[in-house]
Amino acid sequence: MTTRIPPLPEGEGDEQARRLLDGLAVGGDRVPNIFTTFARHPRLLRRWLGLGQHLLRESTLPAREREIVILRTAALSGSSYEWAQHVVIGRRAGLTEEEIDRIAAGSEDPGWADDDRVLLRAIDELHGGHDLSEAAWTSLSTRWDTHQVMDFTMTVGFYTMTAMALNTFGVEIDPDLAGAS
Known part of the structure; x- marks a missing residue:
């Protein structure tokens, strides 16, 4: 697989991206590639996280x-x-x-x-x-x-x-x- 959009390196990105990535670390301090890649478009990440968090953490299933x-x-x-x-x-x-x-x-x-x-x-x-x-x-x-x-x-x-x-x-x-x- 070819990486077309690389993950945002730690500490890079605008303030909104860094704020969104805070708290998404797993296993200590690593933020998964899905989040750091989506963080290249912070407004999209914010909205995507909202529905994703409902379906993963608040779902009635x-x-x-x-x-x-x-x-x-x-x-x-x-x-x-x-x-x-x-x-x-x-x-x-x-x-x-x-x-x-x-x-x-x-x-x-x-x-x-x-x-x-x-x-x-x-x-x-x-x-x-x-x-x-x-x-x-x-x-x-x-x-x-x-x-x-x-x-x-x-x-x-x-x-x-x-x-x-x-x-x-x-x-x-x-x-x-x-x-x-």
Whole structure:
């Protein structure tokens, strides 16, 4: 992969970029490449962070299901960066190594429970057709309330958009995540 937009070096950028990057460090003092790359456009980063933080930290989806959504979206989008980031987060959310491996295979893998299989099919429908069939809608809205179905839909859309940007900008996987992909 060719880096098209390099990460903003530490201490560089305008005041808004530096302020936005404060508090985004992980594992001590390193700010992930996704943030330092997006910081090259501080106004965009600020707005992107708002929705991203809702979907990651305030979502009404159960954390395990949220991570299935994000990882499947990353797999469908071919986003190695998003996959590597969310393998780590998915583990913390309760996904097993076996489940993480099966996410890339999708709903046809025989190891999935019915609820997970339905979720994976719905992700595939949204990602591929930008809409849900009536069967998928009914299944999800029977299982979840309106807020959860909305958070599900927005999570697929947000992470599809983010994966597209990561792939296009050539954002390199952070060194501490190289083994997670």
